[in-house]
Amino acid sequence: MANENLWQQTFPVSAGNSLVMAIYKASAPSILISSYQLPGPYIGQTQLHTFTGLQAVLYIYILYESPDGGADGAQLNSFTFQPGSNAYNTRDPLTLLANTSPYFASGTNFYGPDPSLIGWNWYPDIPGGIGILTYGVDYVKTVNGTPTTQDDTTANGYQYLAAGYSIGDEEKAVLVFLPQLAASTSVSGTIVSATTLLTANTTLTNSAAGQAFLLQGAAPALGITFPATSTMPDNEPIFINSAGGTHVNAGLLAAAGDTFEWYNNATLLGSATRATSLYLGQCESIGLYKWTYPSGARRWLIFQGGEGMRMVGEIIYDYSMIPLNTVFCNGQLLSRTAYARLWAWVQASGTTIVSDSAWNNTATYNGVTYQANQGYFSQGDGSTTFRVPKLWSYSYLRLKAGTAGFGYGYGFSGDFNPPYVQPHDAPTHGGGVITGGGGSLYLSRVSGGRYSGGGSDTFGGSAAVDITMRTGPASTASTTGENLTAGFGVYALLRT
Numbered sequence: 001m002a003n004e005n006l007w008q009q010t011f012p013v014s015a016g017n018s019l020v021m022a023i024y025k026a027s028a029p030s031i032l033i034s035s036y037q038l039p040g041p042y043i044g045q046t047q048l049h050t051f052t053g054l055q056a057v058l059y060i061y062i063l064y065e066s067p068d069g070g071a072d073g074a075q076l077n078s079f080t081f082q083p084g085s086n087a088y089n090t091r092d093p094l095t096l097l098a099n100t101s102p103y104f105a106s107g108t109n110f111y112g113p114d115p116s117l118i119g120w121n122w123y124p125d126i127p128g129g130i131g132i133l134t135y136g137v138d139y140v141k142t143v144n145g146t147p148t149t150q151d152d153t154t155a156n157g158y159q160y161l162a163a164g165y166s167i168g169d170e171e172k173a174v175l176v177f178l179p180q181l182a183a184s185t186s187v188s189g190t191i192v193s194a195t196t197l198l199t200a201n202t203t204l205t206n207s208a209a210g211q212a213f214l215l216q217g218a219a220p221a222l223g224i225t226f227p228a229t230s231t232m233p234d235n236e237p238i239f240i241n242s243a244g245g246t247h248v249n250a251g252l253l254a255a256a257g258d259t260f261e262w263y264n265n266a267t268l269l270g271s272a273t274r275a276t277s278l279y280l281g282q283c284e285s286i287g288l289y290k291w292t293y294p295s296g297a298r299r300w301l302i303f304q305g306g307e308g309m310r311m312v313g314e315i316i317y318d319y320s321m322i323p324l325n326t327v328f329c330n331g332q333l334l335s336r337t338a339y340a341r342l343w344a345w346v347q348a349s350g351t352t353i354v355s356d357s358a359w360n361n362t363a364t365y366n367g368v369t370y371q372a373n374q375g376y377f378s379q380g381d382g383s384t385t386f387r388v389p390k391l392w393s394y395s396y397l398r399l400k401a402g403t404a405g406f407g408y409g410y411g412f413s414g415d416f417n418p419p420y421v422q423p424h425d426a427p428t429h430g431g432g433v434i435t436g437g438g439g440s441l442y443l444s445r446v447s448g449g450r451y452s453g454g455g456s457d458t459f460g461g462s463a464a465v466d467i468t469m470r471t472g473p474a475s476t477a478s479t480t481g482e483n484l485t486a487g488f489g490v491y492a493l494l495r496t
Contacts, residue, residue: 002083004051006061006179009091010042013065021049022071026058026080028233031206033059035071046089054083055193055210061179063092079179089180091120098171103157106169112157113144119153121178128172137161192239198224199245209236215280217247220338228255229298232290237303239287242280248338248496252278252286260288260300262309264348274299279341281325281496284308312345314495315391326493331359331390333380342496343386346377353377359387391492 010019019042022035036049063077077092096104096111103114111124124133133139140147141155148155160167193210199218203225209232215222224240242250254260259274268274280286286305292298308325316326327334327342336343346353359378362369371390378387 002054002056004054004059004081004083005048006051007046007048007089008038008063008077009044009046010038011044011092012042017065017067017073018069019076020064020066020069020071020073022062022064023051023054024060024062025233026060027236029060031231031233032071033207037066037069053194053207056083057210058082061090063090077177081179091177091180093125093177094122094175096173096175098167098169100170104167104173106167106171109162109166110142110145110157110159111173112142114156117156117175120180121151121153122175124158125174125176126172127174191237198222201225203227204238206231206233208238209233210238212239212241214244215240215242215247215250216245217250218245220246220248220335221340222247222250223253224250225253226255226258226288226300229258229290229300232298234291235289237287237289239285240280241285243283243285247282249279249281249341251340252280254300258298258300260302262302262306264344277344278306278309279344281308281341283324309341311495312341313349316493316495317490318493319490321491323493325496327388327496329389329391329492329494331374331387333385333387336380336384336386339386339496342388342494346386351377353379353386355379356381356387388494 006021008019008021013019018040019038020035021038023033024031025033033054034051036051038047038049058080059082060080061078062071062075064071064073065076066073077090079090094116095101098104098106104111123135124139125131126133135141135150139158139160141150141152142148142157142159143152143155145157145159147159192212195212195214197214197216199216199222201223204213204227206227208227213224215224222245226238240250240252252260254276259276260278262275262278263269263273264275278286284305284307287303288300289303290298291301315329316323318326327339334342354373354376356378359373359376361371361373363372364370374390376389380386
């Protein structure tokens with residue numbers, strides 16, 4: 001960013017009015033960037049004001065005689081400039097009145113010599129609809145009465161060129177002065193004009209255009225409100241980088257009535273529904289700019305980044321316990337504020353969200369207790385928290401030992417445990433005769449306790465048919481760990 005020093009010569013104004021310096025971007029001349037009320041009294045002195053935080057683009061400078069101290073009222077001076085110069089001197093227009101102003105007398109066809117003109121570049125503007133004169137056709141600048149070139153800053157007067165023309169009684173003319181460059185330095189164009197560190201909730205202004213912001217929140221959640229699109233020029237980017245600090249999510253919030261051209265899911269593409277907030281995780285970035293549609297609608301467009309916002313809710317399995325922007329799928333409660341992006345995704349995804357009491361409900365079948373709802377998200381306490389699914393105990397890929405007490409506690413990352421059958425009951429197809437294509441078939445017990453086709457015994461070796469087959473308890477399992485499902489030593493994680 002650059003600073004610009006502007007010197008403004010003052011002159012008396014109407015009672016109650018003040019002189020106000022104001023600047024606008026040439027790309028958006030209706031949007032005020034900054035203004036400054038010059039302190040009175042105004043007695044012809046030259047005053048300096050430094051406009052700070054400017055970009056290397058063209059600006060329009062306007063001096064107002066303001067009735068209320070704002071950037072309004074009669075415009076007394078105007079010119080364009082580009083920051084990068086150390087200082088500009090500006091001078092108000094000089095109004096000439098024949099036979100009242102020195103060096104401007106009726107019956108003559110010239111003005112000057114006026115020593116105050118030396119060092120300035122200027123041109124005459126004639127009131128009454130005549131307007132700006134054409135150099136070499138309507139007038140010529142002079143040095144002590146001798147014609148010179150248009151941009152000669154040693155000129156101390158000018159002469160009218162129309163044949164037979166002479167200045168009339170009380171005729172007026174106005175000399176308009178171009179800004180005077182005091183000193184200059186070279187400026188190289190940059191994509192990012194400045195980077196600002198933000199650690200707390202902040203509302204940006206239109207000066208954010210062209211800037212980058214590094215977000216390092218000092219709390220678990222951080223909120224950045226964008227400037228109203230009505231105050232922003234088109235096509236000037238704002239860059240956001242979320243990296244560092246203690247925040248989990250950084251929310252980018254549109255001003256009231258504004259939207260981001262971003263759709264939460266495919267069903268919204270054909271609708272008028274657009275996002276009013278975006279959330280960045282750690283080490284995620286995004287670039288945006290405001291654009292006005294042919295219809296006149298103004299929206300924030302995203303031209304880079306945002307990939308992490310598309311991956312929220314994805315279930316992943318990882319050998320590492322510390323991938324960014326993930327949490328364990330172990331049924332824990334999370335803050336809706338800190339994990340605002342995941343909670344927003346949960347609500348918009350269409351998945352079932354159960355109450356926390358329903359999430360903790362159990363059901364018993366054949367003496368085995370099951371937690372049937374722990375694959376859902378829950379409402380948590382209903383206001384500040386929500387609960388993620390508990391997937392580790394239902395997955396063939398389970399957590400390794402040492403992860404806050406969750407998982408089966410077997411081995412380390414990369415270990416493999418073979419599958420074994422859990423105790424269970426399995427009903428038979430019935431008792432007695434099994435009829436097949438070749439006639440009736442019986443199962444009979446033979447020596448050693450095995451069963452084979454033939455004979456007259458029913459299944460089970462007695463008249464009372466046993467209609468179930470049942471495995472033994474874990475204590476009599478033939479192999480240690482018989483009652484475990486297969487599992488790899490990896491982490492079950494959810495992208496936030």
